[in-house]
C-alpha cells in the first residue's frame with residue numbers, strides 16, 4: 163500500500179478542479195449540472211471495463227507500493243478517480259471557454275444534392291476515422307508491440323466517429339478557443355503529469371505490448387495518444403450536446419417547446435434533424451444580430467452570455483432591432499430621410515400587429531407569414547438588406563406593441579435637434595426624463611416582457627411592479643449614456659442637458675457644446691472643466707436616483723434571470739461609477755471601462771446583488 167497515485171491527484175488534478183469550479187460556479191446552470199453528470203457517468207462507465215481489461219492483461223499495472231489497494235473491477239480507485247477528475251476538469255474548461263459563444267450562429271443549412279461542401283467534410287472525417295479504426299483493429303490482431311496502441315484506437319475511435327457524424331458542423335466551425343484549446347490545454351498538462359508519474363513508477367506500461375517510442379523523453383507515445391484522445395472524446399461529447407441544444411433553441415418551427423433539461427432521446431431527435439431543413443433566415447439573422455451586438459455594445463455583449471436558451475436569443479434580436487432602428491435614423495443623410503425611417507418602422511410595426519390578413523386569393527394568413535405576410539414583404543422591400551432579417555426575427559408575438567411605438571417616439575424626439583436648436587426637445591429636466599423613458603424605459607419593459615414570457619408564473623401585481631422598476635432602470639441607464647457621451651453628442655450638435663442646468667453654470671447650449679468639442683482636453687480651460695464636471699455629476703446623480711429606487715426589483719425577477727439581469731445593468735452602470743470617480747479625466751470620445759474590470763463586475767454580479 164502506498165500513496166503515490168493519490169498524491170498525483172492531490173498535487174496535480176484536484177487543485178485545477180477547485181480553481182475551475184470557483185471560476186465557473188457563478189455561471190453554472192441546471193443544464194450544465196445535467197450535462198456534467200451525464201458526461202461523468204458515460205466517461206466512467208465506458209472507460210472502466212476497458213481499463214479493467216488492460217490491467218488484467220498486464221498492459222499496464224500499478225506497483226502495490228503506489229496505490230492504496232482498493233479496486234473496482236481490478237482497477238485501482240485512484241485510476242477510477244482519474245477518469246472522473248479528467249472529465250470534470252476538461253468539461254469545466256470547455257464550459258468556461260464556450261460561455262461567450264451563441265452556438266446557434268454556427269448552425270448551417272446544408273444544400274440538397276452533390277454540391278454541398280458539408281457532405282464532403284463529414285465524409286472526409288468519417289473516412290479518416292474509419293481508417294484509423296481499421297489500423298487499430300490490425301494492431302490488436304497482430305498482438306505485438308502495437309497492442310496497447312491498437313487497444314486505445316479500438317476503444318476511442320468508434321465513439322469519436324459517432325460524435326463526429328452528429329456534430330461535424332460545430333467541430334469544424336466553432337472558434338479554436340471553443341474546441342482546440344479545451345483539448346490542447348488539459349492534454350499538454352496531463353502529458354507533463356504523466357511524464358512525472360511514469361518516471362516515479364506510479365504506473366507502469368508492460369514492455370511486450372508497447373512500441374517503445376516516446377513523444378518526448380519520458381512520455382510514451384501510447385500515453386500521449388491516450389490523453390489526447392480522451393480529451394477529444396470529452397470535448398466532442400460536449401460539442402455534440404451543444405449542437406443538440408442549439409438546434410432545439412434555434413428552430414421553434416421544428417421544436418415548439420423545449421424542456422429545461424431535454425432527455426437524451428429528445429436531444430437525439432434534434433441531432434438527427436436533417437440540416438437541409440434548418441431555417442437559414444434565422445441562423446443568418448442571428449449571425450448578423452450577434453455581430454452587431456459584439457461590435458456596438460461591450461456591456462450588453464458580455465451580459466448576453468449570462469442569459470440562456472431562447473431568452474438569450476430573443477434579447478439579442480431585440481438589441482439588434484433597437485440598434486438597427488437607432489442607426490437608420492441617426493445615420494440618415496438629413497432630417498427628412500430620418501423621418502421617413504421612423505415612419506417606415508412604424509408602418510412595419512403596424513403590419514406586424516395586424517394579426518390575420520386576407521391574401522389576393524382569399525386565404526387568411528398571418529401578417530408575419532415568412533413567405534407572403536405583408537410585414538415580411540414590407541421589410542424586404544423597404545429596408546436595407548442588413549436590416550431585413552433582424553426585422554423579420556423580431557419576436558412581436560411576445561412583445562407588447564406600445565413600448566415599441568413609444569421607442570419610435572423617443573427616436574422622433576432626436577429629430578428635433580438641429581444647428582439652430584442644440585437642446586432640441588429638451589427644455590426641462592422632465593423632458594429629459596421623458597426622453598429617457600421613451601428610448602430606454604421602453605427597452606427595459608421589452609426585456610422584462612421577454613423574461614416573463616420565458617419564465618412564466620409571475621403574478622400580475624408583481625409583473626406590474628417589475629415593469630415600473632425596469633422602466634426606472636432604463637432611465638438610469640440613459641442618464642449614464644448621456645453623461646458618457648457628452649462630447650460625442652456635442653460633436654453631433656446635440657446637447658441633452660436641460661438649459662436650466664446649463665444656466666446655473668453660466669453656460670448656454672452653444673458655449674457648452676463649443677467647450678466640449680475643442681480638439682482635446684488640454685485645450686479646455688480649468689474653469690470649463692469644473693463646470694463640465696458639475697454637470698456630469700448632476701446627470702450621474704439623477705442616474706443613481708433612478709437606479710437606487712429600482713435595483714432591488716431585480717431580485718424579484720424569475721430566479722434564472724436575476725443574475726444575468728444584474729450583469730446587464732451593473733456592467734452598464736459601471737460606466738457611471740467610473741465617470742463619478744474624483745480623478746476622472748475628460749478625454750475625447752467615450753469613457754470606457756477596462757475589460758478586466760467589466761469581467762470582474764460581471765463575475766461578482768453573478769454571485770449576488772451588490773452590498774448596499
Ligand SMILES: CC(C)=CCC/C(C)=C/CC/C(C)=C/CC/C(C)=C/[C@@H]1[C@@H](COP(=O)(O)OP(=O)(O)O)[C@]1(C)CC/C=C(\C)CC/C=C(\C)CCC=C(C)C
Pocket residue numbers: 455458459462463465466469477478480481482484485488601602603605606607609610628631632633635636639640643647712713715716719727730731
Ligand atoms: C443582454 C442583452 C443582449 C440585452 C439587450 C438589451 C437591449 C435590448 C438594449 C437595446 C439597446 C439599444 C440600442 C436601444 C436603442 C436606444 C438607446 C440607444 C438606448 C440606450 C442604450 C445604450 O446602448 P449603447 O451604449 O450601446 O448605445 P449608444 O452607443 O449610446 O447608441 C440605452 C442606455 C438603453 C438601454 C436600456 C436597457 C437595456 C434597459 C435596462 C433595464 C433592464 C434590462 C431592466 C432591469 C430590470 C429591473 C427589474 C430593474
